[in-house]
Amino acid sequence: MSKPLxxxxxxxxxxFVCAVGYSPVDILKEIRFPTTTPEETMTRAYDxxxxxxxxYGPIxxxxxxxxxxxxxxRRSKTYGYITSTPKVRWAGTDIVGFFKSRMDVPIGFDTDTGAAALGEGRYGAGRGCDTFLYLTIGTGVGGGVVVDNKALxxxxxxxxGHIRLVPREDDTFQGTCPFHGTCLEGMAAGPAIQERWGKPGIELPEDHPAWDLEAYYLAQGLAAMVLTLSPQxxxxxxxxxxxxxxxxxxRRYLKEFLNGYVDRPEITEEREDYIVFPERENQAGITGALLLAQDQLGAVQ
Known part of the structure; x- marks a missing residue:
C-alpha cells in the first residue's frame, strides 16, 4: 500500500513555499515564488x-x-482567515477556505512560525525538548511556541514580535512597527536596521555597532519570554x-537582563546550546506545513 501524498x-x-511529499522530510517536488496579491498567489499554489x-496521484x-x-x-466564523495583517490586500483573506473549496482534503492550519517551530521540534534544533521557542528575525519578528510538543x-x-521594549538610553529611534512603535519587531527587524543605519544589515560590517544594539533588543525581548514561557x-x-x-x-545580554533570577546554567554560563540557530534553516517552515498535513491523517512519523 502506497503512502498518502x-x-x-x-x-x-x-x-510562498509549496511542496508535496510522502513525509515532511521526503519531499518530491517544491516551488518558491513571491507573495503578491491573494488571488494571484493562492491560485499559483493551487495550480x-x-x-x-x-x-504523483491524489493529495x-x-x-x-x-x-x-x-x-x-475552529469555532470562529473567521477560522482560517488572515486577519489584521499590515500587509496590503491580505487582511481578511480566507486562505483555508480558498484551498478547501478547490481541493476538498483535510487541512491543518497554523502560523508560519508555529509550523516552523513544529518542524524544528520534530526534525531540527528542538529535538529533545518538549517546550521551546522558535523566533525568526527578518522583515518582521515572528515566533512559534511549542509546549508539550504542540504549538501553543x-x-x-x-x-x-510585538512585546514592547524599553529603548536603550543612547538610542532615540522610534521604531518601525505601525501598531506599537518600539516593540521587538519595530526595533530589531530588518527594516528597523535599514531605517536606523541607512543601509540593510547585509551591507554592515561585523564590527558595526548595529549588531551590539540588535543583541541588546533581542535579549530584552527574550528575557520576557524566558520569564513567561520558560523555554528549554x-x-x-x-x-x-x-x-x-x-x-x-x-547570551551575555540575556544573562544581564535576568540578573541571576533564573538560576540555570543555560543562562548563567551563557551556554551555546541554549540560544541556537535552526538546523532546518529555510526548510523549517515547509517541513512544519507537511507535518500539519500529516497530523490531519493521524499518521505518526
Whole structure:
C-alpha cells in the first residue's frame, strides 16, 4: 500500500513555499515564488498542486503555515482567515477556505512560525525538548511556541514580535512597527536596521555597532519570554540572524537582563546550546506545513 501524498504551504509575507511529499522530510517536488496579491498567489499554489496530482496521484491532506495574524479558533466564523495583517490586500483573506473549496482534503492550519517551530521540534534544533521557542528575525519578528510538543494557541496565538521594549538610553529611534512603535519587531527587524543605519544589515560590517544594539533588543525581548514561557531552548532564525557575532552578545545580554533570577546554567554560563540557530534553516517552515498535513491523517512519523 502506497503512502498518502502530503501537500504543504509555507505562506510567508515575502514568499510562498509549496511542496508535496510522502513525509515532511521526503519531499518530491517544491516551488518558491513571491507573495503578491491573494488571488494571484493562492491560485499559483493551487495550480502547482494540480500539476503534482497529475504527476504523483491524489493529495491526501494539506498543511498551511501562514503569516498573520490568523484566526486559529475552529469555532470562529473567521477560522482560517488572515486577519489584521499590515500587509496590503491580505487582511481578511480566507486562505483555508480558498484551498478547501478547490481541493476538498483535510487541512491543518497554523502560523508560519508555529509550523516552523513544529518542524524544528520534530526534525531540527528542538529535538529533545518538549517546550521551546522558535523566533525568526527578518522583515518582521515572528515566533512559534511549542509546549508539550504542540504549538501553543490561546485567545489567538503568540505574537512575541510585538512585546514592547524599553529603548536603550543612547538610542532615540522610534521604531518601525505601525501598531506599537518600539516593540521587538519595530526595533530589531530588518527594516528597523535599514531605517536606523541607512543601509540593510547585509551591507554592515561585523564590527558595526548595529549588531551590539540588535543583541541588546533581542535579549530584552527574550528575557520576557524566558520569564513567561520558560523555554528549554530558544531557536533564532531568519535573515538577520545570519550574523554569528550576534549570538555571544545575545547570551551575555540575556544573562544581564535576568540578573541571576533564573538560576540555570543555560543562562548563567551563557551556554551555546541554549540560544541556537535552526538546523532546518529555510526548510523549517515547509517541513512544519507537511507535518500539519500529516497530523490531519493521524499518521505518526
Amino acid at each position: 502530503l501537500a504543504g504551504i509555507e505562506a510567508g509575507g515575502t514568499k 502547482f498542486f494540480k500539476e503534482c496530482q497529475e504527476e 491526501a491532506s494539506l498543511g498551511i503555515g501562514s503569516f498573520g495574524p490568523v484566526d486559529l479558533d 494557541h490561546g485567545l489567538v496565538h503568540p505574537e512575541v 531552548r530558544i531557536i533564532m532564525g531568519g535573515g538577520v540572524m545570519h550574523q554569528p557575532q550576534i549570538f555571544p552578545a545575545l
